[in-house]
Amino acid sequence: MSLPSKKAIQVDENTVNYEYKMLNHVMSLVYHEDKCVECGFCHRVCPITVSIYDEVLKRTAIGTPKEMGIESDKKIVVDTEKCVWCGSCTWICPGYTLELFINGEKKLNLVENGSLPEFEEEVRTLENGNKVRKVVEGSITITSTEKDTKVLDAFCDECAVSAMERKGKEIEVDRDKCILCFKCTEAAENYDNISVEVHRDRFKNIKGDPSSVWDGIMLRVLGKEGKVKGIMSRSQNKLADAVMRLMGKEFEEEEEA
Helix, strand or coil, X not given: CCCCEEEEEEEECCEXXXXXXXXCCEXXXXXXXXXXXCCCHHHHHCCCCCECCCCCCCECCEECHHHHCCCCCCCCEECCCCCCCCCHHHHHCCCCCEEEEECCEECCHHHHCCCCCEECCEEEECCCCCEEEECEEEEEEEEECCCXXXXXXXXXXXXXXXXXXEECCEEEECCCCCCCCCHHHHHHHHCCCEEEEEEEEEECCEECCCCHHHHHHHHHHCCCHHHHCCCCCHHHCHHHXXXXXXXXXXXXXXXXX
């Protein structure tokens, strides 16, 4: 086997290990599909934006098969040719679905070197026993003129954290349960009479004084995507460039030690 090598390893029915193996360095991004709530955060925080035209953040290194243009029956897939194993997706994942290991140790270099902050989070246990956390504050408004209760029930079932419930012919959102993710807004595109508006105002209390990497990721998560319009290639992506520099410096220091 030639090095470096990048590959996806199907560990078991619910686990995929996306591995980047070098001579003295192995990085593994482990995806647990049974924990995935399809929230869409990983796709937004990924710094590797390869091609943006009219649709901002369309192609990153991680997302749904539809978003990535990859045929798969998985909820989320990773393009190993684009991924840089920075751990940004792991850092924000509400369902603890993603784990980053560096040389067998669970580690987030971008947090340890202060580029990404630690933040306050609200953690609760879902009915299936999985844990989920809320990391952003904001509001959600659902507007519906739908009268078919079966359609309303189907829409409520789109929420993977059980935050929506039909009351008569109205949809109610439990704001204590809602994690303000992207799933219901995307699902609403398939419902003619239902629309969803989510405002992600801020991350919950953050610790430290993070770098420009944090600024770029925060803009993407909070929906101010206009700030990154015009990126047509990875070489024009300042966020990706900053992440690569920070990671390169970290890896060089580790390999010299």
